[in-house]
Amino acid sequence: MSWQTSPFDWNQARAFLTTAEAGSMSAAARSLGLTQPTLSRQVAALEEALGVVLFDRVGRSLAITPTGIELLDQFRTMGEAAASIALAASGQSQAIEGQVCITASDALAAYFLPPILMCLKDLAPGIEIEVLASNDIRDLRRREADIAIRHARPDQPELIAKLVRTSSAHFYAATSYLDRHGRPETAADLADATFVGFAPVERLIAGLNSCGLALTRAQFKVVTDNGVVAGELIRQGFGIGVMPKEFAVLLPGLEPVLPDLVALPVPFWLTTHRELLTSRRIRVVYDLLAEAFS
């Protein structure tokens, strides 16, 4: 499959086409933003590459040869395709419409995104959003999504990542639970409390205990990998759970538990791929998300 696409320099083709349409190399050079000697050499090189004479140099203005006329149509086709590409590309990069796929954790997708997307709907009606609610680390480079909201910096350096917020997670519990089991006032009061865990639970326990606690795996009567499920368990009084304060304020009937004792750092990273640099529609969504989180 090593078929040569074409045995000549395509820029030389452009040089010939422009010269033929402009009527002179000088005019073509002005049109292309090059100098006349450059055009002259490019046309000469094309003639040599193709093995034909395209222009006769006769004093002042040059005359296209019958051979040149014969080929001109195809050069025009090339030129029209090029112009069409430029036009389409300009449209592609400017249009604020099309699909944008956002991936986020289920909790983020369920509680945070809706109002932002409502706002986006008014801001850019042409954009269609797809939300991939998943705690998996989706690979942006494979275009499984255009934008990801994560709580860790992506390890792929070619991705564009922005730390849009640094929050903290604390203990929360439902008022009904606290009414039944009492409101803990020291770390020791947590020793016989019931907890709602979030997978991977070992890392969660390690993080909490590094804050000065001594929790055991047995205290986590339920563990889920789904943030919405965990939130509902907490809200309905199953036990005490850890969640970023941004989520807690959205769930009615929750009270903070020992808020000064436990504070796990929760960074919010907005991540996208290189196309952000040029795609108008992705940038619109990205900028809106960045503003909404900051």
Place this chain on the structure above:
Amino acid sequence: MSWQTSPFDWNQARAFLTTAEAGSMSAAARSLGLTQPTLSRQVAALEEALGVVLFDRVGRSLAITPTGIELLDQFRTMGEAAASIALAASGQSQAIEGQVCITASDALAAYFLPPILMCLKDLAPGIEIEVLASNDIRDLRRREADIAIRHARPDQPELIAKLVRTSSAHFYAATSYLDRHGRPETAADLADATFVGFAPVERLIAGLNSCGLALTRAQFKVVTDNGVVAGELIRQGFGIGVMPKEFAVLLPGLEPVLPDLVALPVPFWLTTHRELLTSRRIRVVYDLLAEAFS
């Protein structure tokens, strides 16, 4: 009329197209005879120029973006046009058919060319010859003719000229004339002879007298600018005339007159324009003419 033909480098378009069809930049580089870094840079430059992302660099093989797919068709059109140009140009430069225009003096055209053209007809049946019988100096650069046969080296250095024969012109007369007026044996015998002149006659007389003669304008009872007319006048016994020996042998009934006394140099120059370098059909005719004269 300073409309940009296209805002991007056409070679970069070729780089993208080849990459998209080859599946990887390395393969495209091999196909185009370039190196992989060059291809990589060209594609990157095209992306920047167009303001779109065409490929996602994902580890091993790269993936074309939806934007790239959108534009690919037009790039293909460009590529097909380029291939078509290459094909057509190759045909143009190789085909031994089409028109070839030869300009020569009327005498050359009338007496010399016919047998050569007969030969050419068998050699290359596809070629159509146009003969411009004229003593004017036709401008090859203006394509009034493709090949010129002249008796002087062209003064335009961009033309290709070949000295195919150096002959000499002598006095000739018809047997009927010599029978009536006697056969001159010395220069003095020419003092009262009648001559047939060829325009410009002053230059002719000057040339002859530099050979040791003393001819006067009055002895040229007839002057013509047409070689065939002059030849016929001589052949039919009007008087003595000067002609290259190649012509004399073609005219029956002519005898040389003082052949050792007068010998004007007559070079035969075969001249053509630049297209000889590439046009197969012109070269065929040119080579045949060169061989015929040598």
Place this chain on the structure above:
DNA sequence: GCCAGCTCATGCGTTTTTGTATAACGCAAA
């Protein structure tokens, strides 16, 4: 007829592009 203005071609210094070598990385097989 001669001069002004335009054209294209050529020589030389500089900028840009290209190629070579290398590193980083991902996937597949041992």
Place this chain on the structure above:
DNA sequence: TTTGCGTTATACAAAAACGCATGAGCTGGC
């Protein structure tokens, strides 16, 4: 896991292209 072969991106030297200046030639107007 580790090795090997493939990919793409980067650093620096070499080569090619470019722009400037200049020369030569034709055209049209004074």
